[in-house]
Amino acid sequence: MADKMATRQAYGKKLVELGEKYDNLVVMDADLSKSTMTAEFGSTYPQRFFNMGIAEQNLYGSAAGLALSGKIVCASTFAMFASGRAFEIIRNSIGYTKANVKICATHAGITVGEDGASHQTFEDIALMRTIPGMTVINPSDGVSAGKLLEQAVAMDGPCYVRLGRAAVPVFYDENAQITLGKGNQVREGKDVSIIATGIMVNEAVMAAEELAADGIDARVIDIHTIKPIDEEIIVKAARETGKIVTAEEHSVIGGLGSAVAEVVVKNAPVKMAFVGQKDTYGESGKPEELKKKYGMTAADIVAAVKSL
Amino acid sequence: MDYTQFEKTAANIRTGIVKAIHNAGSGHPGGSLSAADIVTALYFKEMNIDPKNPKMEGRDKFILSKGHAGPVQYAALAERGYFPKEDILQLRKLGSKFQGHPDMKKVPGIEMSTGSLGQGFSAAGGMAMAAKVDKSPARVYVLLGDGEIQEGLVWEAAMSAAHNKLDNLTAILDWNGLQIDGRNEDVMTVAPVDEKFRAFGWNVINIDGHDFEQIFDAFAQARACKGKPTMIIAKTIKGKGVSFMEGEYGWHGKAPSEEQTKQAVEELGGEW
Numbered sequence: 001m002a003d004k005m006a007t008r009q010a011y012g013k014k015l016v017e018l019g020e021k022y023d024n025l026v027v028m029d030a031d032l033s034k035s036t037m038t039a040e041f042g043s044t045y046p047q048r049f050f051n052m053g054i055a056e057q058n059l060y061g062s063a064a065g066l067a068l069s070g071k072i073v074c075a076s077t078f079a080m081f082a083s084g085r086a087f088e089i090i091r092n093s094i095g096y097t098k099a100n101v102k103i104c105a106t107h108a109g110i111t112v113g114e115d116g117a118s119h120q121t122f123e124d125i126a127l128m129r130t131i132p133g134m135t136v137i138n139p140s141d142g143v144s145a146g147k148l149l150e151q152a153v154a155m156d157g158p159c160y161v162r163l164g165r166a167a168v169p170v171f172y173d174e175n176a177q178i179t180l181g182k183g184n185q186v187r188e189g190k191d192v193s194i195i196a197t198g199i200m201v202n203e204a205v206m207a208a209e210e211l212a213a214d215g216i217d218a219r220v221i222d223i224h225t226i227k228p229i230d231e232e233i234i235v236k237a238a239r240e241t242g243k244i245v246t247a248e249e250h251s252v253i254g255g256l257g258s259a260v261a262e263v264v265v266k267n268a269p270v271k272m273a274f275v276g277q278k279d280t281y282g283e284s285g286k287p288e289e290l291k292k293k294y295g296m297t298a299a300d301i302v303a304a305v306k307s308l
Numbered sequence: 309m310d311y312t313q314f315e316k317t318a319a320n321i322r323t324g325i326v327k328a329i330h331n332a333g334s335g336h337p338g339g340s341l342s343a344a345d346i347v348t349a350l351y352f353k354e355m356n357i358d359p360k361n362p363k364m365e366g367r368d369k370f371i372l373s374k375g376h377a378g379p380v381q382y383a384a385l386a387e388r389g390y391f392p393k394e395d396i397l398q399l400r401k402l403g404s405k406f407q408g409h410p411d412m413k414k415v416p417g418i419e420m421s422t423g424s425l426g427q428g429f430s431a432a433g434g435m436a437m438a439a440k441v442d443k444s445p446a447r448v449y450v451l452l453g454d455g456e457i458q459e460g461l462v463w464e465a466a467m468s469a470a471h472n473k474l475d476n477l478t479a480i481l482d483w484n485g486l487q488i489d490g491r492n493e494d495v496m497t498v499a500p501v502d503e504k505f506r507a508f509g510w511n512v513i514n515i516d517g518h519d520f521e522q523i524f525d526a527f528a529q530a531r532a533c534k535g536k537p538t539m540i541i542a543k544t545i546k547g548k549g550v551s552f553m554e555g556e557y558g559w560h561g562k563a564p565s566e567e568q569t570k571q572a573v574e575e576l577g578g579e580w
Contacts, residue, residue: 026441047441050472058430058464065434068412068420071441089461092424093431097412 004167005142007198008106011163012037014146015074018153019045025153026066028052028075030059035165036076036106056081057089060103064093067100072153075101079108079162083124094158095131102152103128104161108138109249110277110294111166111199111287120282125197126254128160129227136227137180138162138248138256140201143172144184144224151180164249166287168199183230189219192305193237193244197223197256200247200275200296207247207301218305226256231263238268245273245304249296252276273304311520316578317387318348322549323578324383324396330569332400335408338559339453340380342484342517342544347372349523350449351384359389362416366446369419369435373428374453374482375409376561382406383580385417393580426459428452429479433469436477436537447531451480455487458496463508469537470509477537478530479510482517484546486557505539517542549576 019025019041028050033039042049052059056077063075076082082090082105094101105124112119129136137152137159139145145163152159171186178184186201187208196204201222208218219241221233238244244264246257257274264270277294291297322344329335347370351357355368372381382396398404405414409423419435422428432450439446456462469477481501485492492498502512511533515522523542530538546560547553550572553564564572573580 026438050437052468053464053471055464055468057426057461058433058468061427061430061461061465062434062437062468064427065420065431065436066438066441067434068431069435069438069442071438088424089427089430092421093427097421 003170005170006165006167007139007142007145007163008037008165010142010145011104011149012040014149015041016044018150019048022072022153024071026050026071026073028059028063028073030054030056030077030081032077038076056086060086060089060101061093063101064097064099068097073101074104074153076104076106078119079105079124080119080121083121083127087127091131095134098133098157100156102159102161104163106163107165108162109164109198110282110290110296111164111249113166113287113290114284116284117281122251122277124162125226125250125256129259133157134227135159135225137225138198139224140198140222141168141172142170143174143176144178147178148180148224155180162198164199169202171202171205178224181225181228181230183233184222184224185219185233186222187218187220189217190241191217192308193219193221193241194247194301194305195221195223195234195237195244195256195260196247197226198249200249203296203298204247204301206298207305210298210302211305216305223256226259229259229263231267234260234263235267238264238270243271243308245275245301245308247275247301250276251279253279271308273308275300275304309521314348314352314520317352318344319576319578320580321348321380321383321387323573323576323580324386324393325379326550326564326569326572326576327580328379328382328396328399329563331397333563334400335379335563336376336561337553337564338486338546338557339374339482339484340377341548341550341553342546343377343380343451343482344548345518345520346451346480346482346523346542347380347384349520349527351388353524354527355449359417362390366444368447368449371420371428371432371448371450372410372422373432373450374425374456375422375428378408378410381410381418382415385415390417425456426461429462430465432477433465433474436469436474437472439476440472440474447476447478449478449480451482454481454483454485454492454498457481457498457501466505466508466510473535474537475534478527478540479537480540480542482544483541484544486546486560488560490557501541509536511536511538513538513540515540515542517544518548551575
């Protein structure tokens with residue numbers, strides 16, 4: 001686990017690669033191309049890049065029009081404005097029409113840091129997964145972000161891809177098998193399952209190491225595709241370990257925890273605990289400080305496991 | 309030029325609108341009737357389309373951004389031969405293709421699902437951008453309501469269309485002056501519309517939206533205009549063609565009774 005990389009960096013890099021493979025790939029942004037990392041695609045393929053200005057509603061409305069004309073569209077802005085401000089446009093113009101738009105939303109969650117509460121979204125997974133037919137992806141590191149983006153672009157239909165601002169450890173190696181719609185068991189374990197998504201997967205691995213020292217054998221599962229969710233791996237975890245802790249950089253209402261609970265309650269009810277943003281807004285601070293203050297660290301996962 | 313044939317076609321389309329909405333028991337006759345001549349001009353002369361091949365490569369596209377006027381699009385498509393005319397009498401029924409607002413996944417010839425105001429205009433801009441990327445000669449037409457332009461998204465899309473020099477995009481504003489709660493100027497003033505769009509960088513043309521000569525002339529001007537999108541502001545009468553509906557905002561979203569339908573059909577003199 002040597003290098004660190006933000007998932008948005010992996011996104012920007014992969015886009016340029018995909019631009020060569022798909023001549024119908026169009027990238028759009030809303031005046032944040034240096035932050036979302038779409039700028040390099042823009043300078044490489046200027047004819048297929050549109051900066052739509054600070055107008056997220058029209059970003060996604062136009063993206064729908066381009067996609068319905070045969071383009072594969074990756075349209076980026078911050079997660080707050082994509083999922084929040086443009087929600088109804090995404091729902092009606094992209095979801096309802098099954099338009100081939102990849103909503104690649106960066107700067108999700110608390111690790112936006114210093115920008116503060118107005119820019120820290122904890123609602124996007126919940127909102128996006130309620131849209132019929134929407135695939136919801138939340139990569140956990142740079143390697144999986146690249147691999148998942150590639151698969152999202154290869155599939156036909158709307159996807160929400162959640163990306164982060166902060167550099168996070170790269171823990172998958174380049175040959176890792178990452179399949180859209182399939183969870184990844186990143187650590188064996190029989191006493192409890194920690195089911196995590198996004199940057200919380202790394203925290204979950206650290207938590208499992210800490211728990212091991214206390215004699216608790218924790219399984220860690222990376223759910224990078226929240227919709228459609230891998231029911232099989234979740235049900236298996238519930239049956240084999242009897243307890244589940246979910247961990248996400250998102251509200252505990254409506255996100256991964258809720259999605260896992262929906263699967264567990266139907267198939268194999270077990271006790272669960274939820275690590276994530278409580279029902280509250282964030283604030284300005286350094287990402288690591290905020291993760292600690294708002295309860296999204298390995299230590300919080302350890303405490304949750306021990307509470308069960 | 310003699311426009312009798314277009315007038316007859318528009319009368320048929322208006323008759324289809326009234327019958328379909330009556331049969332549905334709900335719907336939006338006022339704004340469907342006001343747009344009937346513009347929509348007739350598009351489907352029966354202006355656009356390069358093929359009812360036998362609705363997905364024809366390089367076709368022109370029409371987006372009904374004021375999706376509540378769906379019946380005018382359904383009737384025009386049926387009249388043009390996309391599907392049998394009697395089909396649209398299933399408007400708003402459970403399991404019908406003809407949803408309350410157009411669904412592109414259900415009806416051949418519908419290019420965009422609309423109904424949530426402003427979004428069709430935005431999508432039309434995206435389609436025009438795609439045609440530019442492809443260096444295609446295809447044109448995109450989009451019809452907006454006057455109340456609709458109160459939506460903020462409309463102005464985001466207007467800015468983008470001018471910025472991207474979408475001279476392959478022609479918008480038509482069905483300016484009948486009325487919206488659900490009353491007159492535009494009482495609910496939320498939209499005027500001056502021409503100055504607003506001009507200031508946003510559009511080529512603006514003012515016409516009478518019930519005069520075929522003016523409608524066709526405006527389309528020709530739009531085609532000739534380079535480097536700018538065109539907004540055709542079409543002054544229309546809400547409920548046009550049905551005496552008791554004309555200029556009455558109460559007919560924005562109400563179905564006519566059996567008796568009223570009979571009278572309307574008689575007045576329109578069309579076939580459906």
